[in-house]
Structure formats: C-alpha cells, structure tokens
Amino acid sequence: MKLSADKLCCARGGRPVVSELSFSLSSGDGMMLSGPNGSGKTTLLRAIAGFGEITGGELHLDSLKDTDELSQACLYIGHHNAIKPQLSVQENIDFWASFGGGDVAAALASFSLEPIKDVPASMLSAGQRRRVGLSRLALAKRPVWLLDEPATSLDKASTKTLSQLMQSYLDEGGILIAASHTDFDITLNKNLVLGDQGTAL
Amino acid sequence: MFRYANPTRFMALTSVLLPWTIALTVVSFAAGLYGGLFTAPPDYQQGETVRIMFVHVPAAWMAMAAYSFMALASLVAIVWKHPLADVAAKSAAPIGACFTFLALVTGSLWGKPMWGAWWVWDARLTSMLILFFLYLGYIAIWQTIEEPIRAGRIAAILAMVGFINIPIIKFSVEWWNSLHQSASIIKVGGPSIHISILWPLLVMITAYTLLFAVLLMLSMRSEVLKRRIRSIRIAKVEGFG
Amino acid sequence: MNEFMAVLRRDIKLAAAQGGGLGMAIGFFLIVVSLIPFGVGPDLNLLARVAPGILWIALLLSVLLSLDRLFQADYEDGSLEHLVVGRAPLEFIIVAKVLAHWITTGVPLIMATPILGFFLNLEPDAFGILVLTMLIGTPALNFVGAAGAALTVGIRRGGLLLSLIVLPLYVPILVFGVSAVQSSMLGPDGSMQTMMILAAFTLASAALAPIAAAAALRANLR
Numbered sequence: 001m002k003l004s005a006d007k008l009c010c011a012r013g014g015r016p017v018v019s020e021l022s023f024s025l026s027s028g029d030g031m032m033l034s035g036p037n038g039s040g041k042t043t044l045l046r047a048i049a050g051f052g053e054i055t056g057g058e059l060h061l062d063s064l065k066d067t068d069e070l071s072q073a074c075l076y077i078g079h080h081n082a083i084k085p086q087l088s089v090q091e092n093i094d095f096w097a098s099f100g101g102g103d104v105a106a107a108l109a110s111f112s113l114e115p116i117k118d119v120p121a122s123m124l125s126a127g128q129r130r131r132v133g134l135s136r137l138a139l140a141k142r143p144v145w146l147l148d149e150p151a152t153s154l155d156k157a158s159t160k161t162l163s164q165l166m167q168s169y170l171d172e173g174g175i176l177i178a179a180s181h182t183d184f185d186i187t188l189n190k191n192l193v194l195g196d197q198g199t200a201l
Numbered sequence: 202m203f204r205y206a207n208p209t210r211f212m213a214l215t216s217v218l219l220p221w222t223i224a225l226t227v228v229s230f231a232a233g234l235y236g237g238l239f240t241a242p243p244d245y246q247q248g249e250t251v252r253i254m255f256v257h258v259p260a261a262w263m264a265m266a267a268y269s270f271m272a273l274a275s276l277v278a279i280v281w282k283h284p285l286a287d288v289a290a291k292s293a294a295p296i297g298a299c300f301t302f303l304a305l306v307t308g309s310l311w312g313k314p315m316w317g318a319w320w321v322w323d324a325r326l327t328s329m330l331i332l333f334f335l336y337l338g339y340i341a342i343w344q345t346i347e348e349p350i351r352a353g354r355i356a357a358i359l360a361m362v363g364f365i366n367i368p369i370i371k372f373s374v375e376w377w378n379s380l381h382q383s384a385s386i387i388k389v390g391g392p393s394i395h396i397s398i399l400w401p402l403l404v405m406i407t408a409y410t411l412l413f414a415v416l417l418m419l420s421m422r423s424e425v426l427k428r429r430i431r432s433i434r435i436a437k438v439e440g441f442g
Numbered sequence: 443m444n445e446f447m448a449v450l451r452r453d454i455k456l457a458a459a460q461g462g463g464l465g466m467a468i469g470f471f472l473i474v475v476s477l478i479p480f481g482v483g484p485d486l487n488l489l490a491r492v493a494p495g496i497l498w499i500a501l502l503l504s505v506l507l508s509l510d511r512l513f514q515a516d517y518e519d520g521s522l523e524h525l526v527v528g529r530a531p532l533e534f535i536i537v538a539k540v541l542a543h544w545i546t547t548g549v550p551l552i553m554a555t556p557i558l559g560f561f562l563n564l565e566p567d568a569f570g571i572l573v574l575t576m577l578i579g580t581p582a583l584n585f586v587g588a589a590g591a592a593l594t595v596g597i598r599r600g601g602l603l604l605s606l607i608v609l610p611l612y613v614p615i616l617v618f619g620v621s622a623v624q625s626s627m628l629g630p631d632g633s634m635q636t637m638m639i640l641a642a643f644t645l646a647s648a649a650l651a652p653i654a655a656a657a658a659l660r661a662n663l664r
Contacts, residue, residue, distance in 0.1 A: 050527050051663045071527045080520025084452075085347070086459035098448035099528060119438050122347055128438070309560065319560040322484030330476055337469045344465070377480060 001027045001143050002062055003048075003175050009056035010040065010047040016055060017043045023192060027173040030166065032180070035194030041179035042078070044194075045146045048177070049076035061144065075142040077150055081133030085122035089113055089132055092121055093139065102139030110138035111161055126153040137165055144175045151182035160185055208425050211285055215418045222415050229408035236401030250314050255401055257307035259409040260300050261325075264332060265367075267297030267413060271339070272364035275357035285421070287353040288428075290360060291343055292420035296413060298336035304329050324378040328371045335363045349428065445530035446538045453542030456515075467547045468554050471504040475558045486563040493562035494572065494623035497555055501576060502583060502612050508547045509587040510604055512539060513595040513659065522595075526663060532656040537648070540581075540588045548580045571626040571633055578637060579619045582644040585651035586611050592655035595662050615643055 003025045010018040017040040025031055033041045046052040048059065050071025064070045083092050090108065097104045108114050111131035116124070121132065130153050137145065145166075151159050163185040170176060170186075178188065237255030244251035271293040278286035308326050309319050320326070339359055346352035478496050479489060516522040525535050555576060556569045564572070590608035594600035622636040 049523070051523055053664050068527075072529060074527075076523065076527075078520055078523065080518075080523075082520040082524055084456060084515075084519065084521070086456055087452075091455070095448060095452045096524070099445050099524075116438055119434060123435055123438050125439070318486060318563055320563065321486070322479050327479075334469070334473050334476070337465070337472075341466055341469060378484065 001173070001175060002060070003144060004060050005057065006060075007057035008044075008047070008054065008059055010043050011053040011055045012040075012043045014053075018047070018194070020057065021192075022057075023190070025175050025177070025190065027175060028170050029190055030170050030176040030178070030186075030188035031190040031192055032178055032188045033192050033194065034179070034181075039194035041194060042148055045076065045148050045177065045179060046078070048144075049074050049146050051076075073142060074144040074146050075137065075140065076146040076148075077133060077136065078148045079152070081129050082136075083121045083129055083132055086120065088118050088120055089124070090117040092132060093135060096136055097139055100140045102136075102141075104139070107135040107139040110165060111135050111158060127155055127158065130154055131158055134162060134165075137169070145169060145177070147176070147178040147180070149180055149182075150178060151180055151184070154182075208284060208288075212422060212425060215422055219415065219418055222411060222418070226408060226411040226415050229404055229411060233401050233404035233408045236404060241398050241401050242395070247315065250311065253307055253311045255405050257304060257311060258402060259406045260304040260307060261329060262406055263409045263413055264297060264301035264304050264329065266410070267293050267300055268332060268335070268360075268364065268367070271297060272360045275360040278353060279357050279361075285425075287349070287357070288421050288424045289417070290357060291353070292417055292424055294336055294339050294343070296416045296420065298333060298340065300409070300413070301329060301333040301336060305333060322378065324371075324375045327378065328374045331370050331374070332367065335367075339363065349431075445528055446534050449525070449535050449538040450542050453539055454546055457542065457546035467504045467508040468550055470507060471500055471551055471554055472558065474500040474503060475561060478562070490563040490565065493559065493564040494568070494620050494627075496562060497558055497564075497572065498576075498616055498619045498623075500558075501551055501555070501580070502609075502616060504551055505548065505580065505583045506587055506605060506608060506612075507601070509543070509584070509591050509608075510601045512543055512588055512591040514591075514600070517595045517662075522659065523663060526659060532659065533652040536588060536592070536652040536655045536659075540584050540652070543588075544581055544584045548584055549577075552576045552580060565627065568623055568627050572623050575619050575622040575633070575637060575640060578644060579615050579640045582615050582640075582647040583612060585644075585647035586615075589651040589654040589658065592658035592662070595659065615640070618643070 005021055005023050008018065008021045009016060017038075021044070023031065033044065035041055043052055047054050048070075050067050054067075058065065059067075059070065061070050061073055064073065082096075084095075087095070090104070093104050093107050093113075096102070097107070108117055111134060113131060113135060116128065121129065124132065130150075134150060134154075147166075150162060154162065159182060166176060166178070166184065167186045176188070178184075233255065238252055241252070241255075243249050271290045274286045274290035274293065277283055278290060305326065308329065312321055312323075312326070313319050339356055342356045342359055343352050346355060475496060478492075482488060482492070513522060516525060526532055528535065552573055555572060559566075559569050559572065587604075587608050590604050590611075593607060594604045597603060618636050618640045622633040622640060625636060626633040
C-alpha cells in the first residue's frame with residue numbers, strides 16, 4: 001500500500017488553504033501533521049477522506065485515484081464523534097458495525113467501554129464520548145487512518161490506549177495521518193509541518 | 202407540607218395511602234355508576250342518552266382541575282423549588298390529558314344523537330380541545346428536553362402561562378361561537394337539577410378525583426424511582442472516569 | 443442491503459426514543475386543522491366542503507416541518523460524513539432514511555386524519571378514500587422534501603428556506619390528492635384516474651429525489 005500526494009492543492013469554502021503539497025507514505029508509515037490554526041490540517045485530512053475540494057495536483061492510493069473508492073479505504077475520525085445521544089454506547093457501536101462491518105466486542109474492549117455499554121450516550125462526559133468515537137478504530141479494518149485531533153478531551157490513560165492502538169496498527173502495516181497538538185507515547189516516522197499558507201515547511 | 206416534600210417520606214407515605222385510596226375509588230365508582238346508570242331518571246328530552254353526562258361532566262371537570270393542579274405545582278416548583286413539585290406537575294400532565302381526551306370523546310358520542318354530527322364547534326367542546334393542545338405542548342416539553350431540571354423549569358413556566366391563558370381562551374372561544382351562533386346548543390344541567398341526578402353526579406366527581414389521586418401517586422412514585430435510577434447511573438458513569 | 447436495513451432500523455429507533463418528535467408532528471397537524479374553524483367559522487356545511495383541502499394542506503405542512511431534521515442531526519454529530527463514504531451507495535441510504543421517516547411520521551399522521559375528518563364534518567364515506575390517497579401521495583411529499591432537506595442541511599434558518607424551496611414542488615401532489623377525494627365524493631370510480639397519477643408522482647419522486655438529495659448532500663459536505 002502506498003498513499004501519495006503530488007502537488008496537492010485543497011480549498012475550504014472556495015478559498016485555497018493547502019497548496020502544492022507532496023508526500024508519500026507506505027505501509028507502516030505514520031505521519032504527524034502539525035502547524036498553526038488555520039494552516040489547513042483539517043482541510044487536508046477531509047480532502048483525503050473525500051469531503052474536500054481538491055483544486056489541483058493528484059492523490060493516489062496504489063492505483064486508486066477515484067475519490068469515492070479512495071475515501072472508502074480511509075477511516076476518518078474528525079472533531080465530531082458521530083454518536084446519537086438517544087442510543088446507548090453499545091447501540092451506537094452496533095449501528096456502525098452493521099453499517100460498515102466489524103467486531104463490536106473488540107471495539108468495546110479497545111477503550112474499556114464494557115462497563116458503560118448500556119448507558120445512553122447523552123449521559124457520557126466529553127472524554128467518554130471521544131472514546132466511543134475512537135472505538136471505531138478497532139471496529140472496521142481500513143488501510144488508511146485519518147485522525148483529526150484524536151486525543152481531544154482524553155485523559156492520560158486513554159491517550160496511552162490510543163497510542164498503543166496506533167502503534168499496533170502501524171505494526172500491522174497500516175498508513176496513518178494524524179493532526180494533533182498532544183504528544184503521543186509513540187513517535188511517528190514522518191512529519192509534515194504546515195505553514196500559514198498551507199505549504200509544507 | 203415541607204415535611205412531605207422529601208421524596209423518601211413521600212414514598213413511605215404513599216405506600217400506606219395507596220391501598221386505601223384505591224379501595225375508596227372503586228367503591229365510589231361503583232356507587233356513582235349504579236346511581237347514574239340505574240337510579241337516575243332518563244331525561245324528558247334526551248332520554249337515556251343523558252346518562253353519558255355521568256361520565257362526561259366529571260371528566261371535563263377533572264380536565265380543568267388537573268391543569269389547575271399542574272399550574273399550582275409548577276408555581277410551587279418555581280418559587281420554593283420543592284423536589285416533588287416538579288414531579289407532581291410532570292405526572293399530572295398525561296393524566297389530565299387523558300381526562301381531557303375522555304371528555305372530548307364522550308362529548309362527541311353525546312353530540313352524535315343530540316346534534317346529528319360527531320363533532321360540533323360548540324364553545325365548551327372547543328375550549329376543551331384547546332385545553333387538550335395545551336396539555337400536549339406541556340408534555341412535548343418534557344419529552345424534548347433531556348435534562349430534568351431545565352425541562353422542569355421551562356415546563357413550569359409554560360404551565361403557568363397556559364393557566365393564565367385558559368380564561369382568555371375560554372372567553373374568546375365563546376365570543377367566536379356567539380358570532381356564528383348555530384342551531385340549538387343544549388346546555389348541560391340547568392339551574393335546578395333534581396336530587397336523583399345530582400347525587401350520582403357528585404359521587405362520580407368524587408370518584409374521578411380519587412382516581413386522579415391514585416394515578417398521580419402511582420405516576421409520581423415511578424417518576425421518583427426513574428430519577429433515582431438516573432442519578433445512580435450518572436454516579437456510575439462518573440465513577441467510571 | 444445490510445447498510446440499508448441498519449439505517450432504517452436506527453432511524454426508526456431514534457424516532458421512537460425520547461426527543462424523537464414522533465408525537466410532535468401529529469400535535470402540529472391536529473392544531474393546524476383545529477385553527478381553521480376559528481378562521482372561517484363553525485358552519486359544518488362549509489367545513490365539510492373545504493375539509494379535503496384543509497386536511498391535505500395541514501398534512502403537507504406537518505410533513506415539511508418534520509423533514510427539517512431529516513439530515514440535520516446526522517450532519518451536526520458527524521454521522522453524515524460516514525454515511526456518505528460508506529460502501530452502500532448514498533442514494534440507498536437516503537431511501538432508507540426517507541422510508542424510516544415515512545413510517546414514523548407519515549403513517550401516524552395519516553392515521554390521525556379520520557379524527558380530524560370528524561372535526562371538519564367530512565362525510566364518513568370519504569374517510570377511506572382520503573386515507574388511501576394520503577397513503578399513496580405522502581411518500582412523494584417525503585421524497586421531494588428529502589431533496590429539499592439535503593439542499594438546506596447545515597444552513598442557518600434552513601427551515602424557512604426549506605419551505606420556500608419545497609412548497610412549490612408540492613403543488614401537483616396537493617392538486618391530485620385533493621381532487622381524488624373530491625371526485626370520490628361525487629360518485630364511485632371517479633377517483634381512480636387521479637389516484638393513478640398520484641401513484642405516478644410517488645414512484646417518480648422515489649426514483650429521482652434520492653439522486654438529487656445525494657448530490658446535494660455531497661455538495662454540502664465539501
């Protein structure tokens with residue numbers, strides 16, 4: 001597996017945000033996106049996931065160029081957790097499992113959600129909600145992970161769990177791009193620092 | 202009054218009161234229905250149909266009484282912040298809505314032989330219909346707002362606004378109806394009701410009131426338990442980290 | 443198919459859960475119809491004459507108002523993004539959502555119409571045909587409305603915009619829905635033709651609206 005961008009340009013709301021970005025990631029590569037607010041980290045991740053305006057350049061996953069198939073290969077975890085407050089933790093994960101496939105028990109176990117699986121999601125704290133959202137990482141097997149500030153409102157222990165999950169994913173040959181201000185316990189082998197104008201520094 | 206505002210005391214008190222109230226309700230319903238359906242004479246104009254009155258009038262009376270109770274409980278909840286006043290107001294609403302619905306249905310059944318139509322836009326029935334909508338709105342607030350304290354406050358304000366509005370609505374509906382005065386509207390009762398009709402009616406009103414008390418107690422108990430479960434759950438979720 | 447059923451089941455469950463607003467559309471429907479006599483007076487003959495039209499207009503408004511949230515909740519909590527890039531075609535997902543919405547609000551609304559028919563002194567003979575035309579015609583309201591809801595998702599004051607966009611598109615359904623009821627009141631078999639046209643609207647909207655809605659959702663997520 002190889003994810004590569006060649007002079008990729010993306011826009012947000014018609015305004016160019018990311019310009020002429022090139023990178024190449026093979027199986028087992030993790031890339032940390034960093035840069036100030038507004039430098040286009042989210043825009044880039046969303047563009048790869050299929051929700052952005054790609055205004056120039058090319059994006060490839062092996063031979064896949066068509067955005068629909070490429071985005072189906074990606075698991076994008078954005079700022080929102082895609083949780084229904086009226087449903088319990090288990091029901092929420094059940095839905096995503098029946099929608100995209102995957103092992104519910106493994107997902108519940110990944111962020112130790114077992115004890116609160118019957119609680120309506122509306123009762124959860126922000127950190128617990130984030131854990132439910134992230135448990136989808138353990139649900140479906142996808143070749144590319146795109147994580148946007150995954151550690152938001154997580155405590156130390158859960159951040160560690162997340163780091164372990166990311167590490168074992170990379171060991172299995174996954175490709176990972178994360179935008180985060182939090183330090184993980186693992187270091188990703190690639191770094192991409194975006195400047196003010198959305199260009200690589 | 203303050204003594205019984207404590208949910209634990211309330212649970213203990215109602216568990217003693219409930220069986221007695223249920224027994225009284227059954228007895229008064231039996232007496233009232235017997236009086237209404239068998240001993241009371243048929244009306245010289247309406248015949249046997251008049252017996253619907255013994256089910257309809259108390260229901261209509263309770264529909265308004267329950268709303269008044271709800272508004273009063275809401276006032277207590279807002280001013281004194283009694284933990285049980287909220288619960289009482291919330292529990293009274295669906296019961297009151299059911300009485301209103303019963304009044305509407307029996308009114309409609311009564312109307313068919315009297316007016317020749319299932320529904321006539323008579324001032325009394327129409328006011329009752331609007332009251333039903335007020336109940337629906339109040340219940341919808343509780344359904345929509347998840348957090349009980351906030352839902353309680355907003356619902357309480359609505360109940361009081363509605364209560365102030367009821368006489369205005371009633372007045373304007375009567376005004377509207379008199380503008381379009383249609384055929385003959387039969388007034389229930391009249392200045393002088395014969396004693397053989399009056400006593401079953403009064404017994405039925407008592408029975409309905411007792412039924413309201415029974416249902417209210419049951420509903421409040423389950424609401425108190427529901428809130429306990431909720432707080433236990435929240436404690437559990439928070440303890441889990 | 444798996445995804446289709448998953449979305450259908452979830453949306454029905456959500457509608458039934460607290461805050462789903464299942465009863466609210468019916469409440470709105472009841473109130474709108476009950477307001478009419480205050481405006482036109484309680485003359486039963488007059489009410490009976492305008493009843494089919496009033497019931498259809500009130501139904502249409504209730505459906506429209508409840509459609510406002512069809513994609514909005516999924517958009518706000520981020521589910522929509524995942525639904526869009528799922529393996530199942532987005533058009534299927536939209537059909538599942540519309541179907542769930544029809545089952546949870548359309549059908550209960552239709553079941554409430556006979557009660558409202560009594561209020562408006564509609565002839566009991568017309569109840570059956572009224573319910574039948576509504577069963578045939580409301581899916582069209584839902585599908586067309588879903589396309590509108592997809593266009594306005596994520597827009598502030600989207601509810602008003604939605605009405606502005608969709609109500610003109612509801613005109614044909616209203617015309618044929620009402621005329622089917624009225625012609626049935628004149629005599630038997632009078633309504634067959636209009637019902638067929640109504641059914642054609644429903645089938646056409648079921649085929650075309652999901653495509654438009656999917657395109658609109660994709661555009662709104664960019």
